[in-house]
Amino acid sequence: MDFTITVLGSSAALPTATRQCSAQVVALEGFRILIDCGEGTQNQVRRYRIKFQAIDNIFISHLHGDHFYGLPGLLSSMHLCGRTEPLNIFAPKGLKKILTDLFITSNSVFSYELIFHELEGNEPRVLLENKKCRITAFPLVHSVPAYGFHIQEMPQMLNLRHGVRHTYNLANDEMIRIKMGEDYLAPDGRVIPNAVLTKPPKPPLSYAYCCDTRYDESLLKYISDVDLLCFDCTFEAALSSFANDKLHGTTISAATAAREAKAKHLMLTHFSARYGDVEPLVEEAKTVFPNTFAATDGLRIELNNM
């Protein structure tokens, strides 16, 4: 299954000439979600040629402005471009009221329905599950209620072993039942166990987004074994005390999260505007977790090809 992440914004609170505030689009075979929506996201969506009307679900990690100030403009543009499909917004308590009040103030009436889903509590929660993926929110460690998101492909059907179709002269409906795990009852009465007929599919790919947060061991259970971990890397390691106070990640804490969670790859993001060149930060993180790279605006990652 096609599973891609497009980074729309990778800066911390202050955008720069090359980095906009946090936003990413995750797509699984045409099913697109938006995670965070910093100011200017609607521009980034156009710049990187994302079909934004195909986004039916938006996930806001927390209510600091650099993660949601782009929502009013994006939602307005969806209306102006003729949207009629409902749009789901998953966000911590407070967003519904502020957006509703804002749209009253700006006299905005939309051609589509906005459906708000509140993120709350300290337990992980499955927010959405369909044929393509399961999306789970889990609590981060930040100065306001903040949530990470774990996105996992739904398990694929079993694969038929080579030659099985021919050997048993299987019809289409028989193949589907076998791929779904059933044994095969042959015309002569023999029962062929499923394990003889099939091989397990490729393990489902998974992606976790943790921003904004400081590193904490409590996060590991939510992000273990992900194919790609995207983690808050606002600061270099020398500023770890400051980062801890601000409840943000650093190079080393992000890399530690990836190593301890047994992630396969680590993407650093949410860089402070003080860093023009983030390559030294990537190098610092690699001392702990070698499979590290930096998010950049416009970067498109195909999880299948990593």
Next chain:
Amino acid sequence: MDFTITVLGSSAALPTATRQCSAQVVALEGFRILIDCGEGTQNQVRRYRIKFQAIDNIFISHLHGDHFYGLPGLLSSMHLCGRTEPLNIFAPKGLKKILTDLFITSNSVFSYELIFHELEGNEPRVLLENKKCRITAFPLVHSVPAYGFHIQEMPQMLNLRHGVRHTYNLANDEMIRIKMGEDYLAPDGRVIPNAVLTKPPKPPLSYAYCCDTRYDESLLKYISDVDLLCFDCTFEAALSSFANDKLHGTTISAATAAREAKAKHLMLTHFSARYGDVEPLVEEAKTVFPNTFAATDGLRIELNNM
């Protein structure tokens, strides 16, 4: 006096790849104001190298989102960049409450004071007057309370005629008094009338911003004789009935406003996203008012050099 206008955004409600939502910076000898603040204004300010912390006064024409959705991000960035100077925001009723609520929701506490001034009523009102300019708000004709802004240089001092200083052997304080309009009492008791000593200064330059509005004769008294009129030109003339319903301007109505107001130049702005190339719109307006040009993002106009 240096009197420049920098266009930061010239699109209507839907930004495009080349045009951002409404925003302009007007500068008079280092005194900078921001008019309107569509989403992404803070990026445009950086792109066009405006010293944004030098802006102490922001004027919001009306509360449609494309004219103020950039405020939360800009104000936050001013804080993050260490601003301590108070900031005045002139806007129709409603903005203070929505921004205050938004900043509570996003847990934002600023290092500087925000001072809100409400625009209200149907009479023109001087909002600000200092040594450099006088800024007057006046009512536009739009679907929500909307205000235009007239910005005029303060009158300069009189100019001494050639040779006067030498003829009367004037000291500095005597020259200043004469330039301020006093007659000169010579040591021999003669009174030299001011008109003999001075020439009138250059007439003060003026700029008027009318967006969003449809054309109406009631506007003319507020914008008469301006050196530059910036007027809503959302649509071509063929859509004038639609424009009228939407209370927006067209090529011809903007040009009519300029002609009837005896403006010296006309700048069209707030172009609908349907127009990739606005040159045909400029040509259409020129049939009524030849001194017409189109706003483009990044355009810098020096009123002295027009």
